[in-house]
Amino acid sequence: MAVKNARKKTTKATKKAAQKTAAKTTGVKIRMYRQGLGDCFLIAIPRDDGKPYYIMIDCGVILGTSGAGDKMKVVVNSIIETTGGHIDLLLATHEHWDHLSGFVQAKEVFAGLKVDKVWLAWTEDPKDKLANQLRSEHMKIRMALGQASARMRMGAGGNAALDSLLEFFGAAGQGTTGDALKVVKGFCESPRYCLPSDAPVEVDGTGVRLYVLGPPHDEKQIKRFNPSKAHPETYGMAALGMDKIAAAITDPDTDSPFDPIAQIPLDFAKQMPFFQARYWGEDSSSDEKDQSWRRIDGDWLDASTGMALQLDSATNNTSLVLAIEFIESREVLLFVADAQVGNWLSWQDLKWDVGGATVTGPDLLKRTILYKVGHHGSHNATLQEKGLELMTGLQYALIPVDHEMALKKRWGKMPLDEIEKRLNEMTKGAVLRVDKDVPPALAGRVDQDASKTLYFEITI
Numbered sequence: 001m002a003v004k005n006a007r008k009k010t011t012k013a014t015k016k017a018a019q020k021t022a023a024k025t026t027g028v029k030i031r032m033y034r035q036g037l038g039d040c041f042l043i044a045i046p047r048d049d050g051k052p053y054y055i056m057i058d059c060g061v062i063l064g065t066s067g068a069g070d071k072m073k074v075v076v077n078s079i080i081e082t083t084g085g086h087i088d089l090l091l092a093t094h095e096h097w098d099h100l101s102g103f104v105q106a107k108e109v110f111a112g113l114k115v116d117k118v119w120l121a122w123t124e125d126p127k128d129k130l131a132n133q134l135r136s137e138h139m140k141i142r143m144a145l146g147q148a149s150a151r152m153r154m155g156a157g158g159n160a161a162l163d164s165l166l167e168f169f170g171a172a173g174q175g176t177t178g179d180a181l182k183v184v185k186g187f188c189e190s191p192r193y194c195l196p197s198d199a200p201v202e203v204d205g206t207g208v209r210l211y212v213l214g215p216p217h218d219e220k221q222i223k224r225f226n227p228s229k230a231h232p233e234t235y236g237m238a239a240l241g242m243d244k245i246a247a248a249i250t251d252p253d254t255d256s257p258f259d260p261i262a263q264i265p266l267d268f269a270k271q272m273p274f275f276q277a278r279y280w281g282e283d284s285s286s287d288e289k290d291q292s293w294r295r296i297d298g299d300w301l302d303a304s305t306g307m308a309l310q311l312d313s314a315t316n317n318t319s320l321v322l323a324i325e326f327i328e329s330r331e332v333l334l335f336v337a338d339a340q341v342g343n344w345l346s347w348q349d350l351k352w353d354v355g356g357a358t359v360t361g362p363d364l365l366k367r368t369i370l371y372k373v374g375h376h377g378s379h380n381a382t383l384q385e386k387g388l389e390l391m392t393g394l395q396y397a398l399i400p401v402d403h404e405m406a407l408k409k410r411w412g413k414m415p416l417d418e419i420e421k422r423l424n425e426m427t428k429g430a431v432l433r434v435d436k437d438v439p440p441a442l443a444g445r446v447d448q449d450a451s452k453t454l455y456f457e458i459t460i
Contacts, residue, residue: 029043030043030459036062039400060100117188128193215321
């Protein structure tokens with residue numbers, strides 16, 4: 001009798017272990033394209049009928065990438081070849097060039113792709129009052145910054161930091177993020193404008209459920225993009241202190257503080273011995289070779305860089321955030337785009353009623369096994385205690401970053417060392433970066449294209 005009971009216990013344990021293994025092996029494929037500093041993901045979820053359910057998230061690369069247009073055409077052709085020219089669900093997360101450029105650069109190629117459904121954040125909804133207010137504010141700031149950039153180039157030699165931030169919205173002759181969104185919206189008659197309050201969507205025949213976590217429908221949270229100074233919520237860096245903006249940049253009378261009669265154009269000044277000696281140190285009679293500290297010709301416009309940072313971050317905070325839940329195993333894949341502090345904090349209060357049970361934002365974080373790292377690993381796009389540290393079951397992290405390009409753009413902390421270190425600790429080295437080879441912890445578990453340069457693909 002004791003032997004019989006032991007056999008029963010063994011059988012139950014074996015079945016339980018088998019069920020657990022089955023739940024772990026979902027067959028879901030997550031492909032991260034390697035076009036450069038930008039996001040493009042293709043997710044293939046098995047269906048009962050044998051045909052995968054394809055989700056595509058974003059398609060872009062940062063302005064200034066060598067051969068960007070050709071690269072994005074190769075990416076889109078790869079997606080068409082893989083999916084048979086059919087995407088079930090397309091997400092365009094937010095209005096930044098490194099997430100949307102491909103829809104302009106490879107527009108003709110996209111003509112060969114059929115898309116059933118398009119999801120956008122509520123911030124793109126033309127009928128939403130707050131969305132219209134935010135768009136109006138952003139457009140006014142972008143116009144003012146464009147004017148400031150032009151004046152800096154004419155009078156003070158330009159401002160590389162400002163120009164690089166403005167590039168997030170496109171460039172003359174290449175198109176804009178607005179052009180890209182028009183292409184995205186044209187894929188279907190009625191895009192869905194998603195709110196975190198929306199009920200989760202169960203995809204028929206897949207065993208997965210889709211949750212929208214962000215962006216929050218709250219102006220204060222949208223505009224909260226930096227960590228607090230007293231108690232920073234993020235890793236490695238405290239708040240940047242960019243909360244004060246000089247009024248000069250938005251003043252309709254944004255001329256130089258000096259009367260035109262007292263001005264000497266910069267190009268002329270560079271040719272005059274007096275200024276060469278005292279401002280550039282080119283005259284050998286000068287005791288000090290570097291006199292650039294004396295120049296104030298562009299100082300009055302320095303506030304524009306701070307404003308550009310705020311506009312950039314506010315746009316990041318409108319990111320559409322998606323959690324993909326495996327219903328059987330309850331494991332979660334988390335794609336946060338470029339969501340920053342206010343977006344992340346808003347998830348703490350989210351609740352959904354699913355089959356009589358309550359699912360919360362923190363609950364989804366605790367069950368996350370794969371994390372698409374926010375904003376290429378930057379300091380204010382991964383929360384600590386109310387973010388990454390909640391992901392106690394994290395197994396994989398994907399970082400779409402090109403550090404070499406980030407350095408060229410003067411973003412030396414992308415990715416932030418503290419974030420990458422913690423991700424490696426939590427996943428035991430299973431951190432996949434666009435700009436690096438497959439790490440030893442993932443050897444044999446990541447598929448690549450034939451050239452080994454187009455994409456990484458991992459099967460969960």
